[in-house]
Amino acid sequence: MIKRIRILILGGDNTPEPDPEQERRAVTAALLIQAALMDGHFDQFERDMIESLLYGEFGLSQEEAHQLMVDAEQAVHGSAHLFGFTRIATATLSHQDCVDLVEMLWLVVYADGKLDELEANLLLRVASLLNVTDRESALARQRALGN
Numbered sequence: 001m002i003k004r005i006r007i008l009i010l011g012g013d014n015t016p017e018p019d020p021e022q023e024r025r026a027v028t029a030a031l032l033i034q035a036a037l038m039d040g041h042f043d044q045f046e047r048d049m050i051e052s053l054l055y056g057e058f059g060l061s062q063e064e065a066h067q068l069m070v071d072a073e074q075a076v077h078g079s080a081h082l083f084g085f086t087r088i089a090t091a092t093l094s095h096q097d098c099v100d101l102v103e104m105l106w107l108v109v110y111a112d113g114k115l116d117e118l119e120a121n122l123l124l125r126v127a128s129l130l131n132v133t134d135r136e137s138a139l140a141r142q143r144a145l146g147n
Contacts, residue, residue, distance in 0.1 A: 099132050101130065105126060110145065
């Protein structure tokens with residue numbers, strides 16, 4: 001999976017095209033990790049939230065969700081290109097999947113109980129790059145906060 005995430009993000013390699021669900025899992029995991037790392041603290045609350053989201057969203061076993069998270073974290077550390085993640089997401093996800101992804105991102109950045117300025121900025125940029133409107137992002141944020 002790590003190789004696939006890197007290939008999806010950085011391009012290259014002549015491997016066969018992955019199935020859309022594999023691409024969706026890879027890009028979702030990578031963006032969730034990127035959001036968690038924005039404030040410089042990737043704490044256990046954020047890790048647990050990401051693993052839970054991957055487990056629930058994709059019907060993975062806990063072990064598979066954990067491994068996807070580990071692979072995505074390695075890929076994110078190997079790439080500082082936010083645009084690459086979002087480019088893949090807009091190419092492979094439906095608009096509703098992008099809105100759902102923004103909601104998951106809000107859940108991750110609030111997992112530690114606070115919103116850092118860098119995290120808020122990331123969410124605004126990612127939502128825009130995913131073609132999610134400000135209104136859709138605000139509603140996703142409200143849902144994430146349980147409002």
